[in-house]
Amino acid sequence: MGAMRARDGEPGPASKGDRPEPILQEALLGLLRGRAPSGNPRPEILDACLDRYECGGYLHQAWSGAGRPPSLPAAWSEALDRDSRRTLLDNLAAMAQLRDLGPRLAEAGVPFLLLKGAAYLGDLYDDPGARRLTDIDLLVRRSDAGRLARRLSQDGFQGQVGGLFPEDRRFEMWRPGAAACRFEFHWSLRLPFRFGIDEDGIWERAVPVALEGVPCRRAAREDALLYHVAHQADSYFGPSLKWVLDLREMLRRWSPDPVLLAARASAWRVRTALHLALRHLEKILPGEVPASLLEGVRPSSLRGWFLERYLAEGPLELLSVEASSASRYPMRCLMLDRPSDALALTARVLVRPLERPLRRALGRVVPPWRWAD
Numbered sequence: 001m002g003a004m005r006a007r008d009g010e011p012g013p014a015s016k017g018d019r020p021e022p023i024l025q026e027a028l029l030g031l032l033r034g035r036a037p038s039g040n041p042r043p044e045i046l047d048a049c050l051d052r053y054e055c056g057g058y059l060h061q062a063w064s065g066a067g068r069p070p071s072l073p074a075a076w077s078e079a080l081d082r083d084s085r086r087t088l089l090d091n092l093a094a095m096a097q098l099r100d101l102g103p104r105l106a107e108a109g110v111p112f113l114l115l116k117g118a119a120y121l122g123d124l125y126d127d128p129g130a131r132r133l134t135d136i137d138l139l140v141r142r143s144d145a146g147r148l149a150r151r152l153s154q155d156g157f158q159g160q161v162g163g164l165f166p167e168d169r170r171f172e173m174w175r176p177g178a179a180a181c182r183f184e185f186h187w188s189l190r191l192p193f194r195f196g197i198d199e200d201g202i203w204e205r206a207v208p209v210a211l212e213g214v215p216c217r218r219a220a221r222e223d224a225l226l227y228h229v230a231h232q233a234d235s236y237f238g239p240s241l242k243w244v245l246d247l248r249e250m251l252r253r254w255s256p257d258p259v260l261l262a263a264r265a266s267a268w269r270v271r272t273a274l275h276l277a278l279r280h281l282e283k284i285l286p287g288e289v290p291a292s293l294l295e296g297v298r299p300s301s302l303r304g305w306f307l308e309r310y311l312a313e314g315p316l317e318l319l320s321v322e323a324s325s326a327s328r329y330p331m332r333c334l335m336l337d338r339p340s341d342a343l344a345l346t347a348r349v350l351v352r353p354l355e356r357p358l359r360r361a362l363g364r365v366v367p368p369w370r371w372a373d
Helices: 022-032 043-053 056-063 074-107 116-121 142-154 199-205 221-234 242-254 258-268 271-284 291-296 301-308 328-334 339-361
Strands: 113-115 136-139 158-160 170-174 183-186 207-211 214-218
Touching: 022 043, 022 056, 043 074, 056 074, 074 116, 074 136, 074 142, 074 214, 113 116, 116 136, 116 207, 116 221, 116 242, 142 158, 142 170, 142 183, 199 221, 221 242, 221 258, 221 271, 242 271, 258 271, 258 291, 271 291, 271 301, 301 328, 328 339
Parallel strands: 113 214, 136 183
Antiparallel strands: 113 136, 158 170, 170 183, 207 214
16 A cells, blocks of 8 residues: 655645656547557556556456457456456455454544545445555544544554644554555645635535445545545646546536535635546546536636646646646646635745744654644
């Protein structure tokens, strides 16, 4: 399973290998649209491509379903099978560790919500090998975070915080061992000067579920979708395609109310993020996005003009922003609905290099397993 993402500065786009050649991107796009590619690229090339875009398990399920002719070239068929089997084994290992974690949280009296990928496995995907997990995200209350972290630490879990802790309001814990799954605990989803996510509403509207026999809750569907696109924006919409495919399945299986979704997106200040996420899905799979929803969250003509400057020309990725490029900073500001948030976030980023060493020197960066509550 994946390690905690670097958080030494403003989050940048995830970078998983080099961008594949256009001919390979076009082949992958064809697969997503139901067209078999030609040729048999080398296995290592296909594996790197599928690792970057994290959609091999999804494609394997789509192309091995009932009635699908065995029309894939051997190299592609074998690569999708390898990716699906690896995803399945990793996910089963992660679910086993969730089964171990659940009773510990119950004994500690800590309610939690499943977020993102783990919640989707129980709701959006029939095949546990169709959607790759990086870690398992859970939302807990701030008042429970310290007690939870101390309990897990006593049980042999290790912990880690990122470079933006405690501003990012999350930490990771895991049990050391082979294929260790990292659990990322969020005690708030309200990232300063970014989005106005209604966290209290998420808790109130959450629905009970059981995943792998572990009783918990997950966010209501409209809430889950809007938090999902906020997370996509925080990762600059790529390069992984698993998030845009998640969004496709949300629209197909949940059929959210476009009017309600647009209204709540405005209230949460994620209209621009939702618009871009829908644009990405429409780019890859035309006709999948309800026209009324796309039109309902369309940005102003001026903001739209600026956003167009950052759109990628390639067939798969949405933005041309690179992980190491300074252009991600103005792009970040464009994705924020309120100009005042963009100004405040810019000031925050500028002051961080001065503030962070001071906070550490004063002992104010204390991980949750050392909190006294």
